[in-house]
Amino acid sequence: MDVLNNLGLGFSVAFDPMNLLFVFVGVVIGTAIGVLPGLGPTATIALLLPITYTMDATSAVIMLAGIYYGSMYGGTITSVLLRIPGEAASVVTTFDGYQMTKQGRAGPALGISAIGSFIGGTVAIIGLTFLAPVLAKVAVAVGPASYVAIMVLGLFLVTSLGTGSTMKSLCMAAIGLLLSTVGQDPITGTARFTFGIPSLLGGLDFVAIAMGLFGVGQLLHSLERTEKAQAITTKIRNIWPSRKDFRDSSGAIARGSLLGFVIGVLPGGGGVISSLASYALEKRRAKDPSRFGKGAIEGVAGPETANNASSTSAFIPLLILGIPSNVVLAMLYGALLLQGITPGPSLIEDRPDIFWGVIASMYVGNVMLLILNIPLIGIFIQMLRVRTGILATFALMVVMVGVYSINNNPFDMWVVLIFGVFGWIMIKTGFDAGPLVLAFILGPILERSFRQSMLISGGSFDIFITDPISATIFGILAVFLAYSFINNRRRAREATAPAAVPVDTRVEAK
Amino acid sequence: MTMRSALKKNTVVFLPALAGLAMMGLVGCSAAGSQAAEADYPSKPVTFVVPFAAGGPSTVTALAFASCLEKGLGQPFVIENQPGASGGLAMQEVSSAKPDGYTLTLGTNGPLVMNPMINKLNYGIEDFTSVGVMAQMPTVLVVGEDSPYESADEFFAAAEKHPGKLSVAIPGATTSAAIELKRLSDEYDIEVTAVPAVGNAEMTTSLLGGHVDALFITDHQDVQSRIDEGSFVPLAVSSPERAGWYPDVPTLAEQGFPELVNAVSVFGVVGPKGLPDAVVSTLEAELQTCSADPAVIKQVGEMFIPEQFSGAGALDEIFADMQDLYEPILGQK
Numbered sequence: 124m125d126v127l128n129n130l131g132l133g134f135s136v137a138f139d140p141m142n143l144l145f146v147f148v149g150v151v152i153g154t155a156i157g158v159l160p161g162l163g164p165t166a167t168i169a170l171l172l173p174i175t176y177t178m179d180a181t182s183a184v185i186m187l188a189g190i191y192y193g194s195m196y197g198g199t200i201t202s203v204l205l206r207i208p209g210e211a212a213s214v215v216t217t218f219d220g221y222q223m224t225k226q227g228r229a230g231p232a233l234g235i236s237a238i239g240s241f242i243g244g245t246v247a248i249i250g251l252t253f254l255a256p257v258l259a260k261v262a263v264a265v266g267p268a269s270y271v272a273i274m275v276l277g278l279f280l281v282t283s284l285g286t287g288s289t290m291k292s293l294c295m296a297a298i299g300l301l302l303s304t305v306g307q308d309p310i311t312g313t314a315r316f317t318f319g320i321p322s323l324l325g326g327l328d329f330v331a332i333a334m335g336l337f338g339v340g341q342l343l344h345s346l347e348r349t350e351k352a353q354a355i356t357t358k359i360r361n362i363w364p365s366r367k368d369f370r371d372s373s374g375a376i377a378r379g380s381l382l383g384f385v386i387g388v389l390p391g392g393g394g395v396i397s398s399l400a401s402y403a404l405e406k407r408r409a410k411d412p413s414r415f416g417k418g419a420i421e422g423v424a425g426p427e428t429a430n431n432a433s434s435t436s437a438f439i440p441l442l443i444l445g446i447p448s449n450v451v452l453a454m455l456y457g458a459l460l461l462q463g464i465t466p467g468p469s470l471i472e473d474r475p476d477i478f479w480g481v482i483a484s485m486y487v488g489n490v491m492l493l494i495l496n497i498p499l500i501g502i503f504i505q506m507l508r509v510r511t512g513i514l515a516t517f518a519l520m521v522v523m524v525g526v527y528s529i530n531n532n533p534f535d536m537w538v539v540l541i542f543g544v545f546g547w548i549m550i551k552t553g554f555d556a557g558p559l560v561l562a563f564i565l566g567p568i569l570e571r572s573f574r575q576s577m578l579i580s581g582g583s584f585d586i587f588i589t590d591p592i593s594a595t596i597f598g599i600l601a602v603f604l605a606y607s608f609i610n611n612r613r614r615a616r617e618a619t620a621p622a623a624v625p626v627d628t629r630v631e632a633k
Numbered sequence: 634m635t636m637r638s639a640l641k642k643n644t645v646v647f648l649p650a651l652a653g654l655a656m657m658g659l660v661g662c663s664a665a666g667s668q669a670a671e672a673d674y675p676s677k678p679v680t681f682v683v684p685f686a687a688g689g690p691s692t693v694t695a696l697a698f699a700s701c702l703e704k705g706l707g708q709p710f711v712i713e714n715q716p717g718a719s720g721g722l723a724m725q726e727v728s729s730a731k732p733d734g735y736t737l738t739l740g741t742n743g744p745l746v747m748n749p750m751i752n753k754l755n756y757g758i759e760d761f762t763s764v765g766v767m768a769q770m771p772t773v774l775v776v777g778e779d780s781p782y783e784s785a786d787e788f789f790a791a792a793e794k795h796p797g798k799l800s801v802a803i804p805g806a807t808t809s810a811a812i813e814l815k816r817l818s819d820e821y822d823i824e825v826t827a828v829p830a831v832g833n834a835e836m837t838t839s840l841l842g843g844h845v846d847a848l849f850i851t852d853h854q855d856v857q858s859r860i861d862e863g864s865f866v867p868l869a870v871s872s873p874e875r876a877g878w879y880p881d882v883p884t885l886a887e888q889g890f891p892e893l894v895n896a897v898s899v900f901g902v903v904g905p906k907g908l909p910d911a912v913v914s915t916l917e918a919e920l921q922t923c924s925a926d927p928a929v930i931k932q933v934g935e936m937f938i939p940e941q942f943s944g945a946g947a948l949d950e951i952f953a954d955m956q957d958l959y960e961p962i963l964g965q966k
Binding site for chain 1: 686687688689690692693696697699700712713714715716717718719721722725751752753754755797798800805806807826827828829830831832834837838839841842843844845854855857858859862864931932
């Protein structure tokens with residue numbers, strides 16, 4: 124009952140006309156920058172930070188939060204239409220989303236993403252309302268050793284989700300890990316693989332690599348094809364998900380909401396891990412896993428839902444513990460500090476108007492985003508009618524501007540172009556960029572946590588067994604590996620026996 | 634064909650001539666205009682580069698001072714966050730900018746002094762002109778509320794008894810906190826395991842979750858609010874004298890480590906080498922006014938703005954001392 128009273132207070136704050144306006148401004152800016160590839164919430168919030176401290180604290184956070192979750196909606200659009208992931212978590216969306224576009228199903232892909240995002244976001248806000256204090260405890264229990272396990276699990280998922288051969292995915296993941304070691308050593312601060320180039324000291328930027336491999340690579344590839352071939356592949360059939368689409372993706376959305384909510388609480392790689400895990404889960408559960416990577420709607424619905432759920436639940440450690448779990452939330456934290464408010468355990472009691480006001484504004488913001496996004500889908504799809512030459516040029520320009528804006532460093536623009544050429548070669552030779560990019564994101568967290576674990580334990584591997592989270596994850600992985608090994612052996616044996624009848628117990632009655 | 638070659642020839646001759654003319658013009662202008670430019674500084678917006686990602690204490694400090702400088706000098710001070718290479722990228726850019734006072738940066742221990750010693754970078758402390766100090770933050774040794782160590786005595790006794798057994802999270806490898814722990818082991822033979830983390834957030838998590846035994850953390854509002862509510866217990870501060878806001882917490886020097894007084898983060902304003910004296914004194918005077926401005930004090934935190942303002946000369950000395958202190962330690966590599 125207490126929660127409902129507080130939520131009432133929250134809504135009274137959120138429905139204040141000024142705050143309502145700021146929610147709207149936030150989600151509109153968020154959607155817009157999400158759509159523009161490369162321009163992410165990080166750069167936008169950094170730009171707006173000086174303005175916010177002339178604003179009321181609650182309004183400022185409400186607006187910045189709106190930009191953050193709004194950009195998660197917008198990020199999907201270019202992933203699906205142009206294969207340019209706007210942020211880390213939408214890398215996974217490109218796998219099936221872009222394939223759907225090629226099949227003329229961009230509308231359903233975007234429609235289901237918007238609906239999934241809305242459901243995922245709302246489920247996470249409800250969770251945030253009722254479960255936040257419990258989950259906050261989980262967030263601090265996750266130490267370096269647990270991270271090692273989570274990242275190993277993540278890498279395991281990465282290599283299993285490529286559309287090509289596992290060997291190719293493994294190679295790409297290995298290259299991704301290698302690239303992630305460029306820059307300063309996380310423990311000693313010494314330079315690695317920088318070849319005397321100061322810009323490499325900070326390491327390669329994820330956005331630049333993803334934009335290059337996916338975006339620019341794809342643009343180069345599509346320029347290669349004739350205009351005629353383009354027109355056929357991008358013909359738009361329908362712009363709304365069919366009843367079958369809804370049926371196919373309802374399970375994925377439900378599972379994505381829960382997965383995303385729980386994983387989002389983890390600091391660091393939350394967003395990516397949640398969309399990865401959702402994709403892997405859907406692929407595993409599918410009756411016909413080979414559809415994945417070829418335009419399966421569950422492969423879009425699940426990860427997009429999980430991504431939005433996790434970006435909302437990431438507010439739990441920030442608001443309850445005062446621990447920002449990613450760069451964007453760190454800037455929100457900074458915005459509050461500028462207002463003379465230190466987010467932390469005492470925030471709920473000291474400033475319930477901020478705590479509950481922000482939560483209530485998220486309910487409002489999500490509804491606004493849904494209303495905003497559904498009619499916009501029709502407009503965005505018209506983008507595909509633009510001639511490839513023009514679209515590609517414009518997209519490239521926006522990518523370059525966006526990438527520059529992340530670190531204000533022209534070097535990143537070269538990284539995009541170089542990786543763009545690699546991406547194009549990879550498309551031609553049938554290598555997936557997904558495992559590379561995802562391994563690149565997980566690599567630094569894996570390395571740092573592993574070395575921190577080793578420092579803490581004095582070099583003993585026992586730490587991975589005594590830590591309950593890591594012990595559980597490694598245990599499950601071991602069982603799973605053993606199982607699939609035995610299964611493969613059995614299947615190989617059965618394949619040699621001609622009388623074997625394939626039995627799929629998962630086939631449902633139609 | 635002939636036309637094209639003629640055009641080409643013409644261009645070849647024409648371009649250097651044009652360039653020469655333009656350069657003469659520029660040189661002439663700048664010679665005549667520089668005196669005037671210094672006198673009415675600032676006459677256009679000033680870029681203030683922060684060498685870290687937005688959101689941290691550095692940005693908060695820079696923003697607070699920027700808005701005050703803006704009011705006092707009548708031109709916008711635009712904050713530009715340029716993270717990367719532990720602040721090295723921003724420093725490199727500012728060191729090679731024109732020393733006209735329109736590109737300034739936040740100079741602090743890691744990026745300015747330590748980074749060029751560890752990594753091959755095209756700048757050093759000598760490539761900058763000091764303006765003045767904005768804020769100073771000591772480093773605090775804190776443990777969790779359930780820690781078995783209730784005082785610095787107990788903590789260091791345990792560390793001495795079991796070398797390397799206690800883990801202490803630090804804000805990064807190239808920080809004065811890291812150096813101070815290394816000196817603790819080198820000079821006083823007390824060995825703790827330093828665990829470099831990224832930022833205060835990660836450090837806080839690791840202590841609250843019981844993953845490390847203690848933090849050697851840069852003091853800031855977040856740390857203080859945790860100390861106030863009791864989840865962090867401060868054992869010692871790194872400043873030469875006790876901090877006024879923790880009157881009961883001893884300094885490391887009092888604990889028997891008289892040399893360990895240097896883990897204090899200094900946020901100074903610096904510009905490229907050769908900043909005109911007139912510009913420096915304009916900025917210095919305004920900076921001093923701002924460090925007494927109530928709005929600035931409220932945002933940065935009263936305790937972090939030194940009561941006695943340190944100007945260009947004093948900041949020069951602070952960085953020179955750091956240089957002397959760190960050179961033998963980091964130079965060994």
